Amino acid sequence: MSVMNRSVSVLSKNIRNCFVRRHVKRSLSSEAGPLFPGAKTSWTESFDFTGKHSYAPIPVYRVMDRRGNIINPDEEPKLPDETILKMYKDMTLLNVMDKILYESQRQGRISFYMTNYGEEATQIGSAAALDLEDIVYGQYREAGVLMWRGFTLQQFVDQCYGNKDDRGQGKQMPIHYGSKELNFITISSPLSTQMPQAVGSAYALKGRNRVVICYFGDGAASEGDAHAALNFAATLDCPVLMFCRNNGYAISTPVEEQYGGDGVAARGPAYGMHTVRVDGNDVFAVYNATRRAKEYALRESKPVLIEAMTYRVGDHSTSDDSSAYRSPDEVKQWSTNDYPTDKLRFHMESRGLWDKEKEKEWQQQARKDVMAAFQAGEVKHKPHWSVMFDEVYKFVPPHLQKQKADMKEHMDKYKEHYPLDKFDGK
């Protein structure tokens, strides 16, 4: 058979198959739903667009009211007193540390800082619901999670100074913390890159009774990596908690200019993910949501999307002056009403767990501890300059050895022009 003849015969066979398929379909009951592989759904004969109007906005789950009273007793997490105290102390210690490190940046002692004001409960509530073996991928505004896990004030300060005790060897900007022992992957500035990575880690850890939590902002949720992460998590059944801190702004950009839908939470069901929206200023609500998300993720080996609604009370960073794009009244409203630490303190006071005297003592203690770490961190030398050549690779390759040797020769000759007094000598 010639090539031509053969292809004609294939073609006619295809045409025949076509007719057969159409015949089979006709024989199906007219009640059958659509058979398209792309969606399991039903038919409709009345036309309508599906849009924002088709769904009620996802409600915000809360446990406490503004005064710290439990609204529905069934939802009280019934945590031991020590846990509640640790929650409060970590949240407020975070405030004290933020204040001092922020100020120290203002004085030119450290180069940069980002505060966590307003988001204490999102961080501490979620951290408290997890175990140390669970892996954390942070964005940058999650110092409280690390604090909960046991990162010491000294470790925070040493990183911000980039001194020789900084585990990151002074290589990154302040607040780019990381800790192997605490299962907290080192922070990276490029937004959202941690999201698909978290999903990959969760996949690799399937069946080991661990989850991965990934924090990201309302702004970061707009990156392509965010889509990749959520879609991979859902299709590859990864036990990962995708935790959005929706604090209303990405630097100056308000959420109204970030998305057109019902926040970040509404995307969860679209990806096929269990989703919960929670009051991020209510530490118990965040705790419950994260706890239940973890239980579900482990039981079903599936991801959960959590959207914690909160407000970024501080400036974006020390490089930002938020008065250029939001009113002082707006900020004041959030720092006086609904402030997460206040809410928890009211709750503790009403239970007799806390009082004015304890508050005063604790504030003094916290300040003293932070100052001690701060002073100790400030006087430490930075690592020897040659450390900049370390950890590019596991072993320093020849081209880099040469560059290091050249620099050594240069330093021997020109040392008076370099700030060596602030760096380790050996």
Next chain:
Amino acid sequence: MALTKVGRIAMKTLNDEIKVLNNVIVRRNNFVYTPDTKITVQGEKTKMNMFQSINSALDIALRTDDTALVFGEDVGFGGVFRCTLGLRDKYGKDRVFNTPLCEQGIAGFAIGVAAVGSTAIAEIQFADYIFPAFDQLVNEAAKYRYRSGGTFDCGKLTVRAPCGAVGHGALYHSQSPEAYFAHTPGLKVVIPRGPTKAKGLLLSCIRDPDPCLVLEPKILYRGAEEDVPVGDFQLPIGRADILAEGSDVTLIGWGAQVHVLKQVAQLAKEKYSVSCEVIDLVSILPWDMDTVCKSVKKTKRVLIAHEAPLTGGFGAEIVATIQEECFLHLEAPIARVTGFDTPFPHVFEPFYLPDKWRCLAAVAKLVNY
């Protein structure tokens, strides 16, 4: 409440207790900016720093071209470096606006704007964050014209991104990614050395028929000030500037590094009586081989300095061309002084940069070869 109370007490304590300590961080400028004397544009001038001169260029672009759009992350309120300050109020939020936080979106959107004939001026907040847009820029913008045989193009696209060292930017607020883009036929890449140059180059890029990337050394936004022509003017893409004439060594750089090289030229003269010719390459793609090779044939010795790492840095391309074009004129191997082949480190920045002492040492080697 907790916040303000804690804050007040903490601040007071801080001020009381740490006054005694004075281990202030190392925040040093690697160079001194001296106003541009090279550019001779007539007309009224006024003092501007670089973010103001860029703002002035954008203002002119928006005024003279009613299809022009200016957008990017946080651009609406003026941008994190203030380059778009006041423009949303002046031209409306349909023309000057925030995008969602997504660089691949910004680049793709900008290409689409340009593809239908409007002028797209997109800002990427930091050059370090241009990589999510790499695909759109390298595979799409750069190839739009070629792949359609000239049927379609996105020449009305300009992307601006702050680049380079700033004293404390570390890995992700310091990079100089020009070499990645220099490897992309179809793009044009320029790097201004100061306010006047930035304004003239930006207006050229906006009106150039090919997609352009303007990498703006962020240290110059505030750190460089001079009298800038207030009117509309353009400066050529693809042409280098000789900033100082000399006879013994040619020093080649771009962006903020040219100010280091100007100082090196002075030091070389004082210390070694060596006369250096300083060239600002200005344009990375296409680059001005003629000016460079002419100078090299005269001085016979060359130093190229850039902040980006050595391996595969744009200096390597210049070296290759010089050895092809000027081989028999050279009296010494061409020197490169650059950032090291490591990520850009935070506290080690003073050691990482191709500072004047490393450059001066290289000049000494060149003349003593």
